[in-house]
Amino acid sequence: MPAPIKPSCWAPYHNAILSPHFFQSRKLVRRKEMATSVAGVSLSTPRVFARAAETPKVIKPAGLSFGYSAGRVGSGRMSMIRPVAAAPDKLSEKVQESIKEAEQACSEDPASGECVAAWDEVEELSAAASHKRDSEKNKDPLETYCSDNPETDECRTYDN
């Protein structure tokens, strides 16, 4: 049985009870508190995760493995073939480049298929960059880990 959570733990969340997010986030908050104490690492910096996703051989925080890289190092070939998601920075560059190209393509003939296709590429890349930003924003490293490993201690949730 888990140790009961002391009432004092809840003090910072008194204000949160008034928020509409409260009822959905309560379990999550409790789980995070316990997990942080178990793993003994801070999970608050998203940069840790971003780096972990880019380089497969990053030192992983105690007891945790993340996402596509560390969790699957075991099967060598599979990790080789799996392309790694592009960082948002790289997409930003691509958006910037594509706008320049479109402006160039249209300076010659604004009605050409080339010009239209170039602006369509701008739209596609801008949409992709926006989706990437959204998914990064919602990516909590613990959530990612727990969706892959729901049975581990860090990821257990308790009902009263």
Added chain:
Amino acid sequence: MAICAVHTSTQFNPTCSSISTPSKSHLGFCQRQQVVFYTKRSSKRSTPCVGLIACAAGGQETVVIGLAADSGCGKSTFMRRLTSVFGGAAEPPKGGNPDSNTLISDTTTVICLDDYHSLDRTGRKEKGVTALDPRANDFDLMYEQVKAMKDGKAVDKPIYNHVSGLLDPPELIKPPKILVIEGLHPMYDQRVRDLLDFSIYLDISNEVKFAWKIQRDMAERGHSLESIKASIEARKPDFDAYIDPQKQYADAVIEVLPTELIPGDNEGKVLRVRLIMKEGVKFFNPVYLFDEGSTISWIPCGRKLTCSYPGIKFTYGPDTYYGHEVSVLEMDGQFDRLDELIYVESHLSNISTKFYGEVTQQMLKHSDFPGSNNGTGLFQTIVGLKIRDLYEQLIASKAKRPAEAKA
């Protein structure tokens, strides 16, 4: 339950340009076979594919929903609301291509129709066609694979990589209970259209589209008002020719327009949203306000409910849309407080909720999504509930039929 064999198909297809049927037969009691499609395209990466073969849940047919809209018009948000109504979060396939466009939850799989591009980014550039152009899309493959999934067969669906602009090696998609196909052309090809059990079109007016894209892109380096405008204008002829006409086939259209509550407002912050619902669609009973079939204008703000500026206004009534009889429910303005939303929900009928306040609960759950305080969020949530209802009725009617045949 069906028990299925798991095969890795690596040894059969070193290049992934075509997937062959595993030569071993299934070990268990799997009535369904993996369906195989030969795609004409070849991928630049010659990587082996690993596939997992499984069966449709209990051998039942998959319900197929189509969602059409232009890029940047809220398809993703709608999908997140829809999958949430069905319960469980939809996530990209585990362990697959991180740039996969597919979302999977317990009941629902959402596939992006960009995966059926026949021309990759370079190909489109060379030919001078946009992704909106049917020539850039493989409708034969789209039809074959959606049909296969509707019949309960797994398919190897290509992946269009939005980052690289290339077609990546395919991913195996198992037939879900509910398959949502979202993208630019779900209702363009008649064969695909005929497979849809329900279809939705998100119709965003030019003013609002412009405002939304400014919100989305202005922070992006290199973008300016001019570039955003130029991109919309360049794509407009193809949009008008190939995307917009699909709305005539939709069972539900969500129209998003500038508000009429603030004269001359073009900011796109306050919105007027119309939910246009086709009459006579099987298992779909349009939502109504107070009295079904009457024409109603309703301002809920008054003595019982106080609203802040510019208030909220509802209209409801019968109409025709592309020659079809429809019911239209319109909301202008936005919700500022929780009690406004509950008040409105309690006055709407036929919203297919399972308990009092379900719409409000869903809206609150995702209050961080765009549109949660206006008609876009409200109507997307309601359409989600209507689809859940439609799915349940469809399944019930199918379960009944064989029973009747026996008796």
